[in-house]
Amino acid sequence: xxxxxxVSRIVPGDPVRKAAQFxxxxxxSGETSVDTWARKFSTEDGMPDLAAQISFxxxxxxxxxxxxxxxxxxxxxxxxxxxxxxxxATEKIKFILAYRSGLFSPTMFVQQLNTLSAxxxxxxxxxxVAGYSPGEQRAYGDFLSHDERYERTEExxxxxxxxxxxxxxxxFKGKHYAIEKGVLKTRFVxxxxxxxxxxxGGGSQQAQDLAIKQGTCWMRLPDAPxxxxxxxxxxxxxxxxxxxxxxxxxxxxxxxxxxxxxxxTEGMESAREFVKTSVGKMDSVSFQAAFQQAxxxxxxxxxxxxxxxxxxxxPAAAALVGSAEEIAAEIMDYExxxxxxxxxxxxxxxxQMIYFGEAVLPLIRKMEREAGVPxx
Numbered sequence: 389x390x391x392x393x394x395v396s397r398i399v400p401g402d403p404v405r406k407a408a409q410f411x412x413x414x415x416x417s418g419e420t421s422v423d424t425w426a427r428k429f430s431t432e433d434g435m436p437d438l439a440a441q442i443s444f445x446x447x448x449x450x451x452x453x454x455x456x457x458x459x460x461x462x463x464x465x466x467x468x469x470x471x472x473x474x475x476x477a478t479e480k481i482k483f484i485l486a487y488r489s490g491l492f493s494p495t496m497f498v499q500q501l502n503t504l505s506a507x508x509x510x511x512x513x514x515x516x517v518a519g520y521s522p523g524e525q526r527a528y529g530d531f532l533s534h535d536e537r538y539e540r541t542e543e544x545x546x547x548x549x550x551x552x553x554x555x556x557x558x559x560f561k562g563k564h565y566a567i568e569k570g571v572l573k574t575r576f577v578x579x580x581x582x583x584x585x586x587x588x589g590g591g592s593q594q595a596q597d598l599a600i601k602q603g604t605c606w607m608r609l610p611d612a613p614x615x616x617x618x619x620x621x622x623x624x625x626x627x628x629x630x631x632x633x634x635x636x637x638x639x640x641x642x643x644x645x646x647x648x649x650x651x652x653t654e655g656m657e658s659a660r661e662f663v664k665t666s667v668g669k670m671d672s673v674s675f676q677a678a679f680q681q682a683x684x685x686x687x688x689x690x691x692x693x694x695x696x697x698x699x700x701x702x703p704a705a706a707a708l709v710g711s712a713e714e715i716a717a718e719i720m721d722y723e724x725x726x727x728x729x730x731x732x733x734x735x736x737x738x739x740q741m742i743y744f745g746e747a748v749l750p751l752i753r754k755m756e757r758e759a760g761v762p763x764x
Contacts, residue, residue: 403724403759403760404720404723404724404756404759404760404761405624405723405726405728405761406728406761407728407753407756407761407762407763408719408723408727408728408729408730408752408756409454409455409728409729409730410452410453410454410730410732410744410749411453411454411455411456411457411484411729411730411731411732412448412453412455412456412457412731412732412733412734412741413456413457413459413731413732413733413737414441414444414445414456414457414458414459414474415440415441415444415737415738416437416441416459416463416464416465417434417435417436417437417440434462434463434464434465435465436465436470436473438473438474438477441470441474442474442477442478444456444737444738444741445474445477445478445481446478446481447738447741447742448481448741449478449479449480449481450745451741451742451744451745451746451749452745452749453481453741453745454481454482455481455482455483455484455513456474456481456482456483456484457483457484457486457515457731458470458471458483458484458485458486459486460485460486460487460488460517461524462524462527467483467485467486467487468485468487468500468501468504471483471485471504471508471512472504472507472508475504475507475508475509475511475512476507476508480511481511482511482512482513483508483511483512483513484512484513484514484515484587484731485501485512485513485514485515486514486515486516486517487514487515487516487517488516488517488518488519488525488528488530488541489516489518489537489540489541489543489544489545490519490525490528490530490532490537490540490541490544490564491528491529491530494544494547494548494551494565494567495547495551495558495567495570495572497544497548498547498548498551498552498572498576499572499574501514501576501584502572502574502575502576502577503574505576505577505578505584506574506577509577509578509579510576510577510578510579510580510581512584513584513585513586513587514584514585514586514587515587515589515607515731516541516545516586516587516588516589516603517589517590518534518537518538518540518541518590518594518595518598519537520670520671520672520675521666521669521670521671521672522669522670522671523669525537533671534592534594534671534672534673535594538590538592538594538595538597538598539563539564540563540564540565541598541602542598542601542602543560543562543563543564543565544564544565545586545598545602545603546560546562546602547560547565547567547570548583549583549602550570551570551572552576552582552583553582554575554582556571557569557570557571558570558571585604585605586602586603586604586605587603587604587605587606587607587631587729587731588602588603588605588606588607589607589608589633590607590608590672590673590674591608591609591672591673591674591675591677591678592672592673592674595608595673595674596619596622596623599623599628600623600626600628603628604628604629605628605629605630605631605728605729606623606628606629606630606631607630607631607632607633607729607731608630608631608632608633608674609632609633609634609674609678609703609704609706610632610633610634610689610693610706610722611689611693612689612690612693613690613721613722613724613725616725617725620725620726620727621726624726629728629729630726630727630728630729631727631728631729631730631731632722632727632729632730632731633704633730633731633732634693634704634706634707634708634730634732634733635697635704635705635706635707635708635732635733635734635735636707636708636715636732636733636734636740636744636748637649637652637694637707637708637709637710637734637735637740638708638709638710638711638712638715638734638740638743638744638747638748639710639711639743640711640712640747641711642709642710642711642714645709645710645711646709648735649694649696649697649707649709650696652697652700652701652735653696653697653699653700656700659700659701660699660700663679663699663700663701663702664679664683664699666702667679667702667703672703674703675702675703675704676703678695678698678703678704678706679698679699679703681695681698682695682696682698682699682703683699689706690718690721691710691714691718692708692709692710692714692715692718693706693707693708693709693718694706694707694708694709712743712747712748712751713751715748716748716751716752716755717755719748719752720752720755720756723752723756732744
């Protein structure tokens, strides 16, 4: 649909290629019901909140969520250690571990990840990001430029995949890494895979190329479906999936959803200044583009896709806003385009995940079945 509500589907009859998988972002200690980049981290914010997070994991299982994203950053606990604890406390939910190359030896990284897979029955995948903030990267000892980070990440993942092929030994010599006679006795454990799914995040051409060469899914920020058609088709033709990361503000009626969305941005002037300054220091192509789009006043990209929170909450705050029926219909537009993976967050965090599982997800599964897609 367009911003005025007129129906404008992509191409009627486009096939839905596969049932989509829906993942959710794991909340962290110190987050409020509406979190913002402007929130200052206290000493406790970077610590695990195991009781609350284990409870959230179990509610995610009940809601039909496939995986939970464990973020990487200076204000968060280590995602691999956290996933190990949460995975031992749960039965079905999977974990998407966000990591960046350059901060670990690829040999040690695969050894740690393989060990984790054995501890939680292979319930994990990877979200690999080359980094979006030069300042934060330098704090971790990484001084490479945007393009160099992608170049290094390709080498990093090439080495990881060589280990996952279970060859006798791994030898590699590149610009950023050299591995000689690498051997790991700890294998990746999974009932259906010999290596983890790898979501490659980013909106640049380098990110797209990296996903095609080394990933299993290109994960990007959303735009109007017709503007994504060519880039999505290129990735799908290579045999790699495409995924989107966005937020959801779903309510029983569109009027309630709009009211909740607009209330989020009231009185956020100081946050807007903080975000504007932060984005100005980034070298992420997708984050820069998303923020500039919002700054230009492009608030509604589709009937439901709203960028109004971007200036106050950051470039990843694009949200689908509307009733359960409207949001399910928009997600199906993306599925018809070929998008099959969705990483979602929502406000309020727990309540929105529960509502998505109860009201939105059943509608999507019904539409998928009507399109002839087998749904478990």
